[in-house]
Amino acid sequence: MGKIKLKNIRTYSNHGCLLEEAKIGSDYLVNLEIECDLSISSLSDQLNDTVDYVLLNRIVVEEMAIRSELLEHVAHRILVRAMNEAPTITKIEVEVSKINPPIGGDVEAVTIIMSKTRE
Template structure:
């Protein structure tokens, strides 16, 4: 078993329940943790036998580009796509953070965490 982490994927997206959030957009941070069997690729040194983190990053950016009211919804789409598209992955943990959320206070970010396994 192995672990691949993508930390601090920065995206600009249009998520939220407020009309302003969907018009103006906001900065987001996504962190991924993927558990997979990396033993074969560790020996073979072949990209085709591992989890390609370029593919993971691509999925995150595409799914974050689709507006959602809730961060949970965007996170769920990321989880489902990774498990659907990358057969080596056994478990995915995703954190989606909204930077400087409009919640009437000085808050650096709000983060939701979701996970899904095969």
């Protein structure tokens, strides 16, 4: 087994419950960690024997571009789509952080973390 991590994928998205968030948008960071069998690709040196991190990045960017009121909703879409498009993933964890959220306080970021394991 092994892990592939994508750290601090930056997007500008329009998630949130407030009307202003839908209009103005804000900065987000997404971290993705997957578990899969890397033993074959470590020997073959072939991209088709591993999970392509270009695909994972594209999934994150495309799903972050679709407006959601809740970070949980966009994170769930990322989890499901990654599992569907990369069938060798055995486990995936996603962290979605809203930078400088409008919550009436001096908060650097709000982060939700969700995971999914293949059954």
